[in-house]
Amino acid sequence: MKVNIFCVTFLIFVFARNVPLGSAITCYQCEEVTGRHCELNVKQVLTQNCTGSFVCAKYIWKENNITTIHRRCAQHTICEEERVALKPNATLIHCSTCNTTLCNSAPAVISHSLMFITTAFITISLLSLV
Ligand SMILES: *[C@@H]1O[C@H](CO)[C@@H](O)[C@H](O)[C@H]1NC(C)=O
Ligand SMILES: *[C@@H]1O[C@H](CO)[C@@H](O)[C@H](O)[C@H]1NC(C)=O
Ligand SMILES: *[C@@H]1O[C@H](CO)[C@@H](O)[C@H](O)[C@H]1NC(C)=O
Ligand SMILES: *[C@@H]1O[C@H](CO)[C@@H](O)[C@H](O)[C@H]1NC(C)=O
Secondary structure (H helix, E strand, O other), X not given: OHHXXXXXXXXXHHHHHHOOOOOOXXXXXXXXXXXXXXXXXXXXXXXXXXXXXXXXXXXXEEEOOEEEEEEEEEOOOHHHHHHHOXXXXXXXXXEEEEXXXXXXXXXXXXXHHHHHHHHHHHHHHHHHHO
16 A cells, blocks of 8 residues: 555656656746846747757856856757857856756756655655655
8 A cells, every 4th residue: 555655656656757868858048147037937938839849948148247147949959059069258056957857947957866855754744644
């Protein structure tokens, strides 16, 4: 019984996380200095439908003291490309990709291990109700 509940919960999470894979996804799209909608109020910015196997990306550049945040569809290698981009006086502060719908909203991407802990926590909560 306990094992079954855990399996079901776990599968729901795995499934929910992986549904958009293989099909085109939608990402937030904006490019703005930090402190405005693109960073703080992402629900008010544009979305775009990605083509093919593109993923959602979020990256932050600091250039001559100006910090700019970017969110968009991109190839999954975007972070390597940005890291080696030749930009004088600029530093890449953050770059992450994810591949579920509108996943480039949060400051950081939820990791698999955090997802696992969440699953375990919910399972334990469910078990305590039984
Ligand atoms: C993305 O695709 C959906 C479904 O096809 C459509 O309703 C929506 O308008 C599209 N969004 C953009 C920004 O093109
Ligand atoms: C960058 O910003 C800091 C703090 O606002 C300021 O002290 C510094 O002079 C700025 N540097 C440049 C190159 O603008
Ligand atoms: C880089 O920073 C230096 C010193 O602040 C400035 O003189 C120069 O114009 C900057 N270069 C670019 C490409 O912004
Ligand atoms: C989606 O993300 C997962 C985990 O980061 C990765 O293993 C997988 O290759 C990605 N899929 C695509 C289509 O980029």
